Amino acid sequence: MPYKVLVLTKYGSLGGSSRYRFYQYLPYLKSQNFDLTIAPLLDNQYVTNINNGQRNFTNVLRSYFQRLVRLMRDRDYDLLWVEKELFPYIPEWLEHKIIGNIPYAVDYDDAQFHIYDYYGSKLTKTLLASKIDRVMAHARLVIAGNKYIASRAERAGAKHIEIIPTVIDLDRYSIKNSIDPSRALNIGWIGSPGTSTYLKSIQSVFEDVYRHHNCAFTLVGAGALTLGNLDLNIKKWQENTEVEDIKSFDVGIMPLDSTPWEEGKCGIKLIQYMACGLPVVGTPIGVNQEIIAHGVNGFQANNLHEWTEYLSKFASDPQLCAEMGAKGREMVESKYCLQVTAPKMAQLLRACI
Known part of the structure; x- marks a missing residue:
């Protein structure tokens, strides 16, 4: 039986982090008996708009809702492969409740935790400073792009940590x-x-x-x-x-x-x-x-x-x-x-x- 994996990237294939950390791996993984469903949070149009200096928060909210509906409705997966977090600026306890008992691996190619604990507003730091630590701690696997990220995962209490650098084909x-x-x-x-x-x-x-x-x-x-x-x-x-x-x-x-x-x-x-x-x-x-x-x-x-x-x-x-x-x-x-x-x-x- 193939391994059923829901791939929850942050962006469509035009987003650099998603392209290098996820999309370029898909052909090889499919050849290795993985049944992959790709579900970006923010699509290629969003990436194009951001690069042109355009932001549409209504579309972002719609993307959050679409991801929530998918996760609540479709549970027949062996693994969730997640880029960074399910919902930026949403508390980890809510994400954890949505995931339920489906195991997940989470991948980081930057210091996402610093969005909350270093650069965030006072309110963000109060509510979300330890969010990524909790995401890492609950993950079955943390894939880190470098030693700095891996050391944070270790301090967070992650069960299994592996370093895979960002690479090219x-x-x-x-x-x-x-x-x-x-x-x-x-x-x-x-x-x-x-x-x-x-x-x-x-x-x-x-x-x-x-x-x-x-x-x-x-x-x-x-x-x-x-x-x-x-x-x-x-x-x-x-x-x-x-x-x-x-x-x-x-x-x-x-x-x-x-x-x-x-x-x-x-x-x-x-x-x-x-x-x-x-x-x-x-x-x-x-x-x-x-x-x-x-x-x-x-x-x-x-x-x-x-x-x-x-x-x-x-x-x-x-x-x-x-x-x-x-x-x-x-x-x-x-x-x-x-x-x-x-x-x-x-x-x-x-x-x-």
Whole structure:
């Protein structure tokens, strides 16, 4: 008999966290005797609207109601596979009552608990500060994207915790052609309008590097971002073109702030860059410190001076870009790809059932 699993993602397939942590696993899991029903809380139209700066709370409430009806009506599942929580900003005791005796596995690719205990309003902190801890404690399995999340699950009393990094599918990513030294070095970033604010912290770096080297800046998914008078090539993110867009880069970057929220990030940008054979520069916080082998596949930049120094190194040395890019691809092939993690995911979900 197949294993019946209700997959309760937060977003449709256009939501990055849902796409990488759930949707890309579905074909393999189906081949392993899993009968999967996909039920996102917020659909692709919601994701598109958010990226365009549009919010419709009536539609969100309707989505909550639809999920509630599904869970109350359809109980014939061996396992619920949940992204983060069933209903954001709803107390855990109510979620637990709705789930009843159906076992569930819960997956985190960011520090969702800090939405409530760190960034929340006074009322949110009072009512929900320990919500995610309770979700983790009641889960049959907590799948954490990194050690920071796993350590929180351990403190929460989770029964079973496994770390599975956020990964890419090697079948979708090929290595870019060698850098043409006669053209400008293309420094690239990929993300969403919500995360593009990190780029503002290194605006002066872009200006310094541009002033002294032949370089260009391409930002994919940044929305209507401006960085002073810099000439930015901003492209709209599209799933069917994202790999080719990344392959147009020569160096991939991931600047971050230094707060508890960033500790929970899973570094997917870095992994995408390296999968295409690009060297990287990133802020050494959280899992970035594990993904970036300093001086091997890229550089960890601790301050603005180091950001300028390392990007300047790449602008002056195409061979260094190629050598570090090759090392990055090797790391992705050995650790950060679906081909490595999918069998483990199937084993874990099967064990839950």
